[in-house]
Amino acid sequence: MPNKSTDENRFLRWLRQDWRKYHPENLPLHTQLITLFLLIGILPAILLGVMVNYTSDRIIERQVTDNTLQLIDKVNQTLDTYMEHMQSITYLISFDSGVVNFMNAALSNVATPDLNDDEHADSSLSGTSVYQLRQFLQGFTTVYPEIAGILIVNRNGEYISNELYARNPQQRLTRETWYREAVANKGLFTIVGHPSGRNVTSHTNYLDSEVISVARALYDPHTGNMRGVVLIDLKLRVIAQAAKDVRLGKTGYLMVTDAKGQPIYSPKGPFEQSVPARLASSLTSAQQDVFTSEMQGQQLQFVYTTSDYTGWKTVGVFRLSESVAESRTIRFYVVIFLFIVCFAGLTASYGLARSISQPIHRLSALMQKAEAGDMTARYMSSRRDEVGMLGRSFNRMIIEIRNLLRLNRRQERQKREAELRSLQAHIRPHFLYNTLDTIQWMARKKGAEDISQLVDSLSKLFRIGLSGGSDIITLHEEEQHIRSYLQIQQTRYRDRLHYTLDIPAHLQGVYVIKLLLQPLVENAIYHGIRARRGPGMITVRAEQQEEMLIYTVTDDGAGITEERLAELQQQLEHPLDTLGSRGPEPSGSYGLLNIQARIHLAYGTRYGLTLQRGEQGGAIVTVTQPLLRQFPPHTIRQEEDDNE
Known part of the structure; x- marks a missing residue:
């Protein structure tokens, strides 16, 4: 029993696998289209031909029966006329x-x-x-x-x-x-x-x-x-004269029987001996009827009508094959029609399926070439249908992929250059720290507290800026870095520079990209506060909106013109392209573009920097990034790419 069950399971598994090959989804597109066209075009034609053939057979059969009944009625009328004459003669004799x-x-x-x-x-x-x-x-x-x-x-x-x-x-x-x-x-x-x-x-x-x-x-x-x-x-x-002149088909004839089916008149024919006996057992009391019977291996059709006057039955006898001779002619033409329709349908189906599937196969081959790395593949066609639209979309996709690859190579080159500069900047950082500590100790020994405080701020600024080579620091460290920078600048500008740092305590532990705020504050000082008359205020604020961290750097300086604002906004849309065209050296808006590029590379283009004019003058710079409460092992940009 286990062997039998195993064999049955194996057979069922083989059967499912074998039939799975013929599932429409597993067939070539060319075969699917031909099959679909055949089902839509040829199958209805075949069904129509069958219906026409069946209907014509029924109509011809009914017409043959009706014509036979009409002939029989005329013979009956003739016989009734003779009998009426005989009856009239009996009356004349009796008078x-x-x-x-x-x-x-x-x-x-x-x-x-x-x-x-x-x-x-x-x-x-x-x-x-x-x-x-x-x-x-x-x-x-x-x-x-x-x-x-x-x-x-x-x-x-x-x-x-x-x-x-x-x-x-x-x-x-x-x-x-x-x-x-x-x-x-x-x-x-x-x-x-x-x-x-x-x-x-x-x-x-x-x-x-x-x-x-x-x-x-x-x-x-x-x-x-x-x-x-x-x-x-x-x-x-x-x-006999009334009945023998009526011919039903080639060999059919009329015969006359009495009410019991006994022959009154029966012409000589191939079924002369068999028909009377069959009629005697088949005729009924119905006024007229049509029935079929087999005699000597042939199907015979009988059509009879009973005379109301004599009670005789006039019977038409003919071969069923002769009655459908016309239907065979119609069937022949129907078969010819179906053959022509099937041939034309097959030809049209093959041509139409080829015209649709061949461009798709060619497009599939081009996709395989592009998948192998050949970005020069192009679909060349003048078609205006969906296949042509798909081919043109493929061409645009290849061009876009080439542009993205070119952009990626440029970004990788810029990243390597930045890493090289960073490595160069990290050469012997401890020597710089020790030197600054020595200067701070000497200033305190001399009683120069202001110099000591300035050196301490500068030391913190460098230490946080280097941060052991890490690109990610906490918001608290970023706040210390920008505070040290502002203390140094306040020492320089004294009463002309005032600042406020508004960093909530619950956001101190989130992780951010280092050195994002310092270039923004530097722009606010050099392009805003220094250009105005009198003291100025810089406000640095951080807040949480849902799962985003938002920095805002606001100044009440000289402000920015509409033309310059539009130019900067256009450059910020594609920061990498702008940096690549201007070279590695900072000039003008390099700090803003650098921040925008770093955010895009780290988190994607969903986040970034926006610039606008203040209502009371000055400028407002807003930076958005995701809220990171844990140190990210990889950049968000890489995670998004993996998800995509």
Whole structure:
């Protein structure tokens, strides 16, 4: 059992992996597009062709059935007309005075009731009357050649006819089946059908299958007594002429059956022996119907309609394959149409898919070259669609990447130069510290406290500026550095310079980039306080806004012009480019640009320096950086790049 379970799991895993290859996401774009176009274009055409083929088959089949029913109705009308004529003849015969006299005559010689023989003519019915009756009946056969013979029988069994006679004169005709059927119908027109085993024949010796017999009982209109029966034999060729001229397809034909399905007329054909037996078991009492049956390995369709007058069923018989010959022609054209549509669809799908996928493949190859380091790759095309837009965006991206790489190399070069200058500035720093301590000790020994304080401030300034080579210090150390610098400058400018430092205690421990405030304060002194008349005030303030640390350096000096402010703001947008174009030596706005560049390199362009004019004169410089309560192992700029 474990082996069986393992095999099943292995098979299911293989099946999932095998089918996963054919998932649309794993197929080439060219294959996906062709498949999509085929589903959108060719599949509806195939479905339409199938629907057209199915609909045309149903329409043609219905039209064939309707046309067959119309032909059958016309044949039925013809047959009904013949039967109506026969019924009219029975009425004409019943109204004839000679026939009435014959019906009312009481012949003395009952044993020989054949009035066709003049020797046995009744005295009550002269030979002249018999001759006249024969001539009267002969007139009907002359006018209606479809009549094979007419026989009149009274209730005593005596008969008279122009063509028919009894085979056995001793056997009374009143015992015949057709006679009893006519009497049972009480004066209604009765269609007997093919005669079978009757005691009546004709001088022409028609076979029973060559005639159709009809009969009607004659009644006395005054007394209501039955007088006798009129029998008329109708030639079958009349029915044959009405039906044989109708052709259903190549081999189809019409046949006529009675109400029970027994054949009245059936032409000779390939299914002559099988059809009547099948019809006898399949015909129903419905007025009309259509059904299909298999005979001798072929599908035959039967369509029949029942005559309201005779009760006969006229049946159309034809091969089902012949009825759908036209539908096969339509199917052929539908197949040709589908072939053309499929061929055109495949060609169009392949061309359209190629026109879309090939530029994308070419663009993908260019991206792989760019990924390998080839920044000279360019997409060359005049397309105006989405693929062309994507190619032009790729070109702009490559140009931007090249610019960024060039900028990065320049930044790395500037960083190395700055590191070199920093290393040069750190040469023997302890010698400088010891020298300043010696000067401070000598000044105190001489009683020059002001010189001692000045040297102490200068020593702190250098010590914090060097800070062991670290670029990150606490805000408290930055405050000591700027305070020492201001004390030195206040010694120089005396009462012309006043300052205020507003650094909250809870921000003393946050980490900042060193030497950010000193260049700003220096600019405030040299370009603001020194240029004005009278004393000036410099305010340095630090505050927290959400997760940002904000410095503000404000002075009430001479201020800055609009033109100079616009120029500085433009330079501050791209500090590295401006520094690179001006060289490494400080001049003019180098301090502001240096601070802006250091902040951008450390924290990104989201932070930095902004410059504006004060409302009462002077200038306001604002610096923003992230709030760092722990010493950062790496710069924020590097972390942002990694996240991106």
